Amino acid sequence: MDGGLRFDWFLARRYLSARRGGALLSFITWISLGGVTVGVTALIVVIAVMTGMQEDLRSKILSGAYHVTVETDGDGRIPGWAEVAAAAGEVEGVRSATPFLLSQVNLRRGQYSRPADLVGVPSGVPEPGTEMEREIQAGFYDLEPPASGLPPILLGSGIADAMQLFRGDTVQLLAFDNLQTTNDGSMIPKIQSFEVTGVFRSGMYEYDTRRAYTTMEATQAVLDLGADVVTGIGVALDDGDAADRAAAALSERLGAEYRVETWGTRNSALFSALKLEKLAMFLVLFLIVLVAAFNIVSTLVMVVADRTREIGILKSMGMTDRGILRVFVLQGAWIGVVGTAVGTALGVLLCVLIDRYEIIRIPPEVYFVDRLPVSLHFTDVLTIVAASVVVAFVATIHPSIQASQLQPVEAIRDD
Template identity: 40%
Template sequence: MRFERFIALRYLLTWGNHAFISVISWVSVLGVALGVAALIVVLGVMNGFSNELRDKILGVNAHIVVTSLEGVIRDYDRLNEQARSVSGVVGAMPFVYSEVMLSTSMGVKGVVLRGIDPAAAHGVITLSRDLIMGDVQDLIDDPAGRGIFIGSELAGRLGLRVGSEVNLLSPAGQRSAAGFAPSVEAFVVRGVFRTGMYEYDSSLAYVTIPAAQSILGFRGDLVTGLEVRLRDVDAAPRVAQELERTLGGFPLQVRTWMEMNQNLFAALKLEKAAMFVILVMIVLVGSFSIITTLVMLVMEKTRDIAIMASMGAGPRRIARIFIFLGTIIGALGTSLGFAIGLLLCFLLQRYQFIQLPMDVYYLDHLPVQLQWTDMTIIALAAMGMCFLATLYPARQASRLQPAEALRYE
């Protein structure tokens, strides 16, 4: 094997007068490198985007949501304690969910109103970490029980800050003889949060559960459902089944974050697979360049091949020379591609010089997260295609007959 490696390295490093072949070989290296670098960067961004989006969604929303087909849950304290006792659950709290109108002197905006238990919120959602003004304790200590937390984009659009007064209007807040009449109540902004997702920051508001029950006209101590947070987000299907058995099933409905966001994450997974296939084509083009390089080298080195064959080098040893040569070119291209790709990923992650409009995308920058499984697949795919590209030229070289090759020399 030492003989084959020696000849392959000699052909790679000492091209002599065959400068054109040398240029083609380095073009092959660059082709493979660009394909590998593009794969690393794109898959890193896709992974980062998917994980960042998941983390932000699961920061505002719980891992599992328990609701009722009847619309409201009555005996929620007992159900909440039962949910906490299930293995894998680290936090649970009741919530009230509805859509209302928020009005100020600057304008009117439809918002999603969520009534929460501020004391238990830190164990279920990331509200305490997302607050940029105010504190969760301000919602608990509000003297009138009419404190409200709003998103940063909503606050900027309506010119609100901590201490500002707003009115919440619920279309179905009060029952009368003529049906439901709108209910309007005044609230004071006690905090402003920023999740990093425009959709939440521009249309989400938090109040306490009693305040939400009051404006929505709930008769009795009712909530919309329970939010449950898990130790392991990937264990949501298993824990959901255990919760359903523990809580008693119908009319309760247990849904995981995977089910509630199934279409979104399925689309991201499909897009990642499509981008992988498309970018592999770039590596394939580079591997075809390796075929061109080796075929031209075989034509140029016909005399050398014939001499080696006449000195006792069998067809397999001659074939291995060109397989080694093509594999070395592929390895150089793959290594260079990894260096370029990892450097670009580091720069994107460190400096975030590509900014995204938050009103169009969920995020304001390109997140990057590299996974070793993806890196391994990229390396194996690149080296595999480069190896396959060496087989035809190596086979042609091994089939040369010394007498035919030297006849006209």
């Protein structure tokens, strides 16, 4: 730092402090500093929470969903699924293509009754398509045939809690996709007893309160389907973000008779709403930083008015317009940089505390997750810091130019 800049910084520091009888200026300086700090802190925390919500939902959705699904219209059955799976597996980027059975059923036990989505899980596949299937195949969740001889069923924690079901209990399953005709001509669902072999908790409210897993064979039996008939092919990709490209390639290969959907398409409304909310929150909270910038402007304008005589004396002693300009730019920049630095530190600290100690709990039936997730990205923090510093710097330009254009004689005479 050269001598001229050191002197400019010395003056800027003096002007940041209140002189005797001018305590109001010091108070306004602290208000401006606090405004920048609060704005940056709020921005970092909210953007981290919104990003965390998106990533947490994505992770939990994919724990029980395929990257891409291949289904048919009409009766929703795919006979001879092995050929379709083999064709899907030849598409670039596809890691595995496995069959699945999905049916809307009703679970009943005594006075309790709950609707559920029954998923038939294939056994012995080289590469399971979802995280839940991988955990089942690895033995983390038990779907082995129990000693009772009944088919096994794995229930979401919400279903199990609502129906007071525990491991080893028996539950009746009503299959509405397989209606039976009685002697009097009425239609009733097929009823099959299952034994609960486990309860899972994914953290995804929709899965925990509606999802039930059993073996592929048990599902085919309760629906009276052949061994080569399934409701869809689940495709797992090497890169889940490439689902749209893979879906387009699958549609072209399989033809119009098959309906190909990605996990993003199935949840597009949810993620579009989250993106829009994230943008809206950024714009709303950035207004706090803009208000702080106006406070910086008002602070510098009042300093210029209060120090008019001193500015005139400095210019009459040979200080240049550029030197005066630097003094006030440094003063405003100090407020912006220090406020941004403190706000960044507080924002990062709050994010760490919220994430580590799960301070804020939220209703999962509304937000799909049971706690406030936080994901802090360096690029998000850098963008907020850069925007805050730039706004603070721009706020110094007008009052600094006003100060530099004061004429020494007029400044001293007006005082």
